Structure formats: C-alpha cells, structure tokens
Amino acid sequence: xxxxxNTLFTLVMLICFASMILYFAFIAARRDKLARAAVxxxxxxxxxxxxxxxxxxxxxxxxxxxxxxxxxTSFAWGVSLVSLIFVLKFKFPVLGAFSxxxxxxxxxxxxxxxxxxxxxxxxxxxxxxxxxxxxxIIAYGAFGVSCVLGGIFLLRERMKARGFLDQHIPDxxxxxxxxxxxxxxxxxxxxxxxxxxxxxxxxxxxSYWSWDPKETWSLVTWIVYAAYLHLRIRRGWRGxxxxxxxxxxxxxxxxxxxxxxxxxxxxHSYA
Amino acid sequence: xxxxxxxxxxxxxxxxxLIVLAAACSxxxxxxxxxxxxxxARHYSQRAAAWIMALGLNDAFHxxxxxxxxxxxxLNLTLCNLIRLPxxxxxxxxxxxxxxxxxxxxxxxxxNVADPKAVFRALRMPAPVECRDAEGxxxxxxxxxxxGRWGAWVCHLGILMLILxxxxxxxxxxxxxxxxxxxxxxxxxxxxxxxxxxxxxxDTHEDGSAAQYTTDITVAxxxxxxxxxxxxxxxxxxxxxxxxxxxxxxxxxxxxxxxxLKDGALLQSDTLCAGEFLPVADRPQLVIMLDALxxxxxxxxxxxxxxxxxxxNNPAYRYxxxxxxxxxxxxxxxxxxxxxxxxxxxxxxNPRPYTLIQIKVDHFTWLALLGGLVTLxxxxxxxxxxxxxxxxxxxxxxxxxxxxxxxxxxALFRDRFTAAVEQNNRQSPGKE
Numbered sequence: 220x221x222x223x224x225n226t227l228f229t230l231v232m233l234i235c236f237a238s239m240i241l242y243f244a245f246i247a248a249r250r251d252k253l254a255r256a257a258v259x260x261x262x263x264x265x266x267x268x269x270x271x272x273x274x275x276x277x278x279x280x281x282x283x284x285x286x287x288x289x290x291x292t293s294f295a296w297g298v299s300l301v302s303l304i305f306v307l308k309f310k311f312p313v314l315g316a317f318s319x320x321x322x323x324x325x326x327x328x329x330x331x332x333x334x335x336x337x338x339x340x341x342x343x344x345x346x347x348x349x350x351x352x353x354x355x356i357i358a359y360g361a362f363g364v365s366c367v368l369g370g371i372f373l374l375r376e377r378m379k380a381r382g383f384l385d386q387h388i389p390d391x392x393x394x395x396x397x398x399x400x401x402x403x404x405x406x407x408x409x410x411x412x413x414x415x416x417x418x419x420x421x422x423x424x425x426s427y428w429s430w431d432p433k434e435t436w437s438l439v440t441w442i443v444y445a446a447y448l449h450l451r452i453r454r455g456w457r458g459x460x461x462x463x464x465x466x467x468x469x470x471x472x473x474x475x476x477x478x479x480x481x482x483x484x485x486x487h488s489y490a
Numbered sequence: 491x492x493x494x495x496x497x498x499x500x501x502x503x504x505x506x507x508l509i510v511l512a513a514a515c516s517x518x519x520x521x522x523x524x525x526x527x528x529x530x531a532r533h534y535s536q537r538a539a540a541w542i543m544a545l546g547l548n549d550a551f552h553x554x555x556x557x558x559x560x561x562x563x564x565l566n567l568t569l570c571n572l573i574r575l576p577x578x579x580x581x582x583x584x585x586x587x588x589x590x591x592x593x594x595x596x597x598x599x600x601x602n603v604a605d606p607k608a609v610f611r612a613l614r615m616p617a618p619v620e621c622r623d624a625e626g627x628x629x630x631x632x633x634x635x636x637x638g639r640w641g642a643w644v645c646h647l648g649i650l651m652l653i654l655x656x657x658x659x660x661x662x663x664x665x666x667x668x669x670x671x672x673x674x675x676x677x678x679x680x681x682x683x684x685x686x687x688x689x690x691x692x693d694t695h696e697d698g699s700a701a702q703y704t705t706d707i708t709v710a711x712x713x714x715x716x717x718x719x720x721x722x723x724x725x726x727x728x729x730x731x732x733x734x735x736x737x738x739x740x741x742x743x744x745x746x747x748x749x750x751l752k753d754g755a756l757l758q759s760d761t762l763c764a765g766e767f768l769p770v771a772d773r774p775q776l777v778i779m780l781d782a783l784x785x786x787x788x789x790x791x792x793x794x795x796x797x798x799x800x801x802x803n804n805p806a807y808r809y810x811x812x813x814x815x816x817x818x819x820x821x822x823x824x825x826x827x828x829x830x831x832x833x834x835x836x837x838x839x840n841p842r843p844y845t846l847i848q849i850k851v852d853h854f855t856w857l858a859l860l861g862g863l864v865t866l867x868x869x870x871x872x873x874x875x876x877x878x879x880x881x882x883x884x885x886x887x888x889x890x891x892x893x894x895x896x897x898x899x900x901a902l903f904r905d906r907f908t909a910a911v912e913q914n915n916r917q918s919p920g921k922e
Contacts, residue, residue: 338695341702341726341739393901400902403873410869414862423727425665425738425848427855428656430551435519442512449505483519 220278221336227271228292232330234264235299235323242316249383254312261303261315268296279336284352285343287480291329293352294476297360298322301404305364309397313387317367325363328477347419354411359472361405362444366469368398369462376459395458398465399451406444413437432483436475443468498562499569507563514559518550552660564653567646574643581639588631591879592623596893597900598907605914606630606882606890612910613894615880628884634877638898641872648868652861659854669846671745671761678849682713683733688721690845692742698799702726703739705845724847740848744783744841746807751835763844767812770834777812778829778836784808785841787824795822805841878903 241257244250272293275283283289302318305311372394378385389397416434421427428434447464450456497503522533525548530539546553584590603609610618610632618630666679668687675686688706695701702725709719709732722730722737729738745763749756750770758771767779782795787806790796795808804824811819811831823829828837878896885891892911896903 338697338699338701341700344702345727347727390901393905396900396902403869407866407869407873410862410866414859414866417862418859419727421855422729422738425729425736425740425850427858430518430523432519435515439512439515439519442508442515446505446508446512449501449508453501453505479519 220274221334224271224274224278225334227267227274228330228334231264231268231271232323232326234260234267235295235319235326238264238315239319239323242312242319245312246316246384251312254315257315257319258303258306258312261299261306261319265296265299265303268292268299272296275336281339282349282352284348284356285339286332286337288329288332288334290352290356290476291325291332293356294359294363295322295325295329297356298325298363299360301357301360301364301401302367305397305401309389309393311387311389311397313371313384314364314367317371318364321363321367342423345419345423347415347422350415351412351419354408354415358405358408358412359476361401361408362440362465362469362472365398365401365405365465368394368401369465369469372398372458372462373466391458395451395461398462399448402444402447402465402468406441406448409437409441409444413441432479433475436471436479436483440468440471440475443471495569498565499573500566501570504563504566504570507559507566511559511563514550514556517547518556521547521550523549523551560653560657564650567650571643571646571650578639578643582636585633585636585639585877585879588619588621588629588881589624591631591633591881591893591895592621592629592883594893594895596879596881596895598894598904599891600907600911601889601891603882603890603892603911603914605917606892608914608917609882609892609907609910610880612913613878613880613906615878618880618882623883627886629881631879631881633879635875636877638871638875638877641868641870641875643868644871645865645868648861648863648865650861651864652858655854655857655859655861659852659858662854663850663852665851666849667740667846668849669743669763669844671763671842671844674761677712678709678735681735682711683709683719683735684712685709685737685847685849687845687847690742690843692843698801700800703742703845705739705847707732707737707847709733709735709737734851736850736852738848738850739845741846742843743846744785745844746780746783746805746838746842747840748778748780749837749839750778751837752833754835757834762838773834775814776831776834779810779812780838781808781810781820783838783841784822787822802841807838807841809836809838876903880907 238257238260241253241260245253245257272283275289284293298318299322302315302322306315371388372391375388375391375394388394417427420429443464447461447468450464451461521542527539527543530542530548534542542548546555550556607618607630610630615632616634618632621629621631623629664679668676668678668685670676670687672687672689675684677684686708688708691704692700693702693704704723704725706721706723707730708721711717711719711733717733719733722732724730724737724739726739729736743764745761747759748762748768749759751757760768762768762780764780764783767777770776770778784795784797784806786797786799786801786803788796788798795806807823809821809823809829810817811829819831823838828835876896876898878894878899880892880894882890882892894903894907
C-alpha cells in the first residue's frame, strides 16, 4: 500500500506541476480553454492526492497527520482544495494560477521529508489528533489562498491598462470580500484547531496552555488575522491594509509550521 | 477623562493592543523562558542578559507588562461589548420591522421586476410579509439571519471568558508531582492525601518503542476531613479524577534498588529513581547518588556511556559518591559489580521503570473551555450567518422595484442579487 502511495504522490507532483504550467499558459496565451484544462487537471490532481492520503492512512493504520511529511502533503492538499473551491465558486481561474505555485512548493517540501511510517508515541495516540490536525490543514489551506488573494489585490493596484488580466481578476472590492471569506474560513478553523489542541493538551500533558512555541505562534497567527478583521471594519483600511495583513498572516502561518519546528523546539517538536 | 475612556474602548486601541500582544508573544517565544541571568549571558551576551532580566523577558508570559497588556485587552473588550449591547438590542428589535428598510435605498436595487417573490426565493429569503410603505404603496419584506449581528459580540464575550478562566486558573491552581515504583506510597504535597502506585505497565510497539504508559493508583485520605480517595488507572491521554484532583500520566524513567553492606552484612536498602541520592545510615556525610540508569548499556561513539535501546538487556548504573558535599567518585557499574568505599560495599539491583504522576487542581478549566467554545460559536455566527434584508415596492404604474441589503455581503451579495433578478427576468420576459 505504501508503494501505491509513493506512486500516487509522484503522480500528484507531476500533475500539480502540469496544472501550474497550464495556468501560466492560460495567462501567457490569453486563452480561456487553457484555464478550463488547468482547473480540470487541478481537480484530477486533488482526487489522486486524496487517494494517496487514503492509501497512506490504510498502510499506517491511522490518519496520516503525524509527522512533517504527512502534514506537508496534507497542507498542500488543503491549499489545493480551498483554492479549487474558490476558483469554481467565484469563477476566478487567475487565483488558480497564483495558488498553484504555493501548492507545488509545499508538495516539494513534503517530498524532501522522510516518508517512513513510524509508530505513534503515546501522547499522539488520541482521537483528538484527527480533529486538531485536520482542522489545521483546512485553516492553513484557507490562509494560503487568502495570502494569494492579498498578493493579487496588491498586484491589481499596480495594473493600469485594461488588459486580459484586468478582465479576469475581479475588481478590488470583490477581491477584498473574497479575501475576507478566505480568512474567515481559515480563522474559524484555526480557532477550532487551537481549542481542540488545548483540550487534547489538557488530557495528554495536564495543561491546556503552556506557552509552548507552537501554541504561542498559533496564537500570534490568530491575533494577526483578528487584527485583519478589525482593520477591515475601520473605514479606509479595507483593501490595501487588509491585503498586506493577509500576506503577513500567512508568513506567521509558515513560521508556525516550519520555523517553530526547526528553530524553537518544544513539546510539538514531532509536528 | 472621557477622551481616555473613549480611546480605551475604541477599535483603534483594540488593533494597537492586538499588534502589541502579537509582538509580545513573538518575543516571549524567541527568548528561552525560565532561565537564569548567567544562562542568558552564556548563550546570548552579557548585555542581552541584562536587558532580558530587566524587561522580565525570562518569564515574559507572567511578567507585569504582559499582564497589563492582557488587562487592557479585557477592558477594551468589556467596554466594546457594553457599548454595543444596546445598539444590538435595538437593531434586533428593528430587524423584523419593515418600516426602516422601506425608508432606505439598500445596497442593491432592481426596477421593473416581474415576479418579486421569485427574487426572494432565488436569494433564499424567508417568505416575504405583505405590508405598505409610508406612502401607502404595496410592499413585500423579508429578513433573515439577524442572529449574525451578534457574532462579534459573542466572540468578544467568549474571549473574555477564556482569559478570565485562564487567569483565575493560573492564580488558584495547585500542582504536585509524585513518582516512584509499584508498591511505593508518597504524600501528595500539602494535601491530606497520599498516593500508592499499585502497578506500572509500559506497552510497546513491535519495534520496541513505547505505545502506552499506564499506572494503577490508589489515593487515600489520611485526614478525617475531605472527600475519600479511590483507585484508578491513569495513562497518557486518559487522566483520572479522584478526591477533587486530576491525575495525569506525565513521564517515566528508570529506578533500581540500592543495597549497602557493611562488613558483609546488609546495612540498608532502598529504591532510588535516577537523579535521587541516599545518605549512608551510619555515616550521613557519605552520600550515594544514582545519576542515570542505562537499560541497554554501551559505549556510544562521540557520546560515551549510553543506551542502545529501552529494553533491559544490559543494565548499567552511573553513580556519584559525595563525602561532605564534595564529589569523591563517579563511575558506571554493570550488573553484578559493586563499589567499595572503606568498609562499605554498595551495589544496585532490580532495575525497573518508575512512573511520574502529575496532579493538578484547577477549578476554572471549565470556564476557559466554555470561553473557547463561545468564541468559536461567535466566529461561526459572524462569518456564516450573514444578516440580509430584501424588500420590494410596487409603483403606481404596477411594476415592482426590489431592494436588497446585506451588511457583510458587499459586492458578492450585489452579484447574487443581480443574478437573481436576471434569472427572474429570463424566466418571465413577457411580464417586464
């Protein structure tokens, strides 16, 4: 089963790359047909990615959410899923073109991690693991998309001519609302992640909050996005400031995910 | 003074506090917590150590400035919620009344709509009520998701409960640790209870790594007052509650029995966990310490004495001998070996794992948990229950003008509104 997962993972990487190239070609050649093909390929990649995760879960006899490789590949799956939903819901293929490289980078990071299936240490043998990590994947995926949307917003500000991209990117007001929707989804799931993590920590370590670096940076991320929401409410701050905060928020997400694990070891060091 | 209160309750202050709090948390996570000035001087620099100690960054999350920031955040949230409460109640009361909406222009508007009720349906609004506007014209009105207005308020309330629960818990909680091997009984801190370790088991995976640690405990009340104890099994992720306390399987380590013989006869014996020491009974200046126990002893390259697995294949004991608080000897003993110090012969036997149980009393965990759930509910309300109103007014000529308003929907609501009207016009073009 692990062999199947390995093959599927390689296929997913190739499809993700091909989908990214098709999205770029759509922008370069300015042909909508290419966008439709890219979206179809992204959907196919997502289906195979889901199958790869299922295979790994069967091989490991548990949810594949417990080490760097498993979280990275699930994170890429989350970004791809949320991006695809937003592309289809808002008929916005340019979003796919900007989020595909993010997905590809995360898959690339996953490919560099050890794929060995290890037995779980006692503290990880909990039903709360499924709730805690799966909600984190959706949260991180949504924040990844909101970062891309923030970047598109800032890019749109600099676009003057009424060109192809201008026609395919929603106006700034709509971009701001779509970005808000993405952050809302992410923040709701991040709150879920923090709460389920706290309940789990209380049962496993006897303390629901111990200012471990991972916990602290999850809180920092939560606060940055809370500031984003408040900035949007204040008149005159909607748009550019909110877009910058969406990008800063995702930098916090990435630091929480990779930076904390490598620079600030704590009780989450296995994550 | 009024200006100060206005600023403290303002959103500008809230944003400022959030940014300062995020920065404070970042600094607290980047500086290793709970170390001494010497430690910081060794690892950073003398100057950095002075700054860290002066600013309380060595214990950032319990420092005065961190508590002040959190206190201001609570004050801001409380004032914000108090100020908004009457406005929300008024808005909630007005939600069901069409008069206010009928006087406004809404965010979206479409004229000459043939079948306004179809637009209401397309926007998934509840069935509209029939009414009349101020000029007596026939009108339809529908509103939904009024509860969504309360989202931010509920979320703020949840955060306040969470901070309060956490703060009260930190101030009042009591924590103890008890460790030992099966058969040992230890007093639980300053409580009238003692804990007996009845059994300790380590379940392993096929590769030998630990799968679960389980300790069977009995808690007994040594005083007449207070609730009785009882017996329970405690394992990782499965704490037990006894006598108003919560017991957690925290960690494990290695222990062994120490036997001290004098002139060939057993003088004393005891159980030592790694890190514990024992003064010799008839010469207390002489102290034997069990520094570490290696279950599968080997000399590891670049490390020295160590263990190659957690299995008891080749136990060895690293010990130190102190005389009048001065170290006089240190070495590793393998199974069967003894130490001879003057007339004393010392040996370690019966190596086995010990268990460490953490005991905690926190009466406010429930408040923090409830706060977290209320925060979550508030966010769900704020993000996914979006208040919307749609109304239609019939002109003197007979055509309908439909209006829509969604406080949070913005451009996306306008798009949906336009799509609903266009769909309606396509389905009944003749009636336009």
